[in-house]
Structures are given as structure tokens and as C-alpha cells.
Amino acid sequence: MSSSSSEDQQQQQQEAAYVSSCGFCGNGLLRIWVPNSSDNDRSIALCDECELYWEDIAAVIDDDCAPSSGAYPALGGAWHAASAEEIAKRGLQDFVQGESV
Numbered sequence: 001m002s003s004s005s006s007e008d009q010q011q012q013q014q015e016a017a018y019v020s021s022c023g024f025c026g027n028g029l030l031r032i033w034v035p036n037s038s039d040n041d042r043s044i045a046l047c048d049e050c051e052l053y054w055e056d057i058a059a060v061i062d063d064d065c066a067p068s069s070g071a072y073p074a075l076g077g078a079w080h081a082a083s084a085e086e087i088a089k090r091g092l093q094d095f096v097q098g099e100s101v
Contacts, residue, residue, distance in 0.1 A: 015099040016081040018048075019057060019092075023064025025050035029100065030060060034086050036078040043082065043090050046072060057095055 018029035028049025035042055045060050046053040051072035054060040060068075072079075087093050 015101055017084065017087060017096045017099050019045055019095045019097055020061050020064065022047040022050060022052070023060070023066075024052055024068065030054070032057065032082040032087055032090075032092055032095070033079045034082045034090070036080060041090065043086075043092060044069070044075070044079075046079075057092065061095055 016031050018031050020030045022028040022030055025047060028047040030045040030047055033044050033046045033053070034040075042055075043057065044053045044055055045057045052068040053070060053072055053075065054066060055069040056066070060066045082090075082092075084093075087096060
């Protein structure tokens, strides 16, 4: 196995923060995602199972039946699961309920 595919597997297996379970599908966790572009300060809660997302993270935590903002492919651009630093920079650390792979 090449070192780059080893590094890819390690990155994929890193724990990521979640804010809630998904009230829509009931199987996934809502994780904070941010755009790859450093000049964009948007953040969303994205279900790691059904790929629905919520732009209002507080609303979906308060009401697991809150309507989603759309499905992940509609976001456009490149996004990634937020690091602890990115979560803190956006002031979202109080929403984090835990971390998992």
C-alpha cells in the first residue's frame, strides 16, 4: 500500500464532531461542515448518512423536525468536516455533543 493511500485512510478514520443525530433519517449524525474556501465563513450541519443539510445549526438542534435547507449536492463547491479550530473560530463549540468516526 502506498503512503498516500495510508494517509487517506487515516484522514477518513479521524474522529469528527457531531451536533445531533439526524431527525430525518434517524441513522446519521449531523456534523459541522465548512467550505474549503478560507474567505467563506458559512457553516452547515450535514447528515453523514442521508446527506441533508441545515444552514441554521441552532434550529435543527432545538427541533429535530426542522426542515432541511437541501441535499448536499446542491451546495456546490468543495466542503469538508470542520476541525475543532474551525468550529471554535465560528463560535459553534457549544453545539458539539461529541465526536465519532
